[in-house]
Amino acid sequence: MPTYAYACKDCGHDFEIVQSFSDSSxxxxxxxxGSLRKKFNSVGVVFKGSGFYRTDSRGSSGTSTVPSAPAASTPAPAAAAAGSGN
Structure with missing residues (x-):
């Protein structure tokens, strides 16, 4: 069951309480x-297990399925030479 934090708007009293999801605030x-407000905190994320590594997306042979160097985005020199007409 989750723990919720509350703060009183009148006296400033802070406290935490364990409540079910179906319980009303x-x-x-x-x-x-006095009247209460629910405090919202950042969520603590816990990753359990072996984790995710750089090698997880590689093939079974151990070679990368992703090219090691980025492809050039400029046109190939052969294409430029073919259009020169020499």
């Missing part, structure tokens, strides 16, 4: 009875 502060 708390609305009253347990200290002063």
């Amino acid at each position: 708390l609305t009253a502060c347990p200290e002063c009875g």
Whole structure:
């Protein structure tokens, strides 16, 4: 079950509580009875297992399926020489 953090708008009391997803949010502060707001924190991401490595996308023979050097985006010199008419 997830843990939710709340803060009172009136007295500033901060606390955490374990609630089910189906439970409704708390609305009253347990200290002063004032109105509560739910605090949102960054999500902690945990990757479990062997992980993802550079070699995961390679073929079974150990050779890369991706070219090691980027392809040139300029036209080939042969194409330029064929159009010169010499």
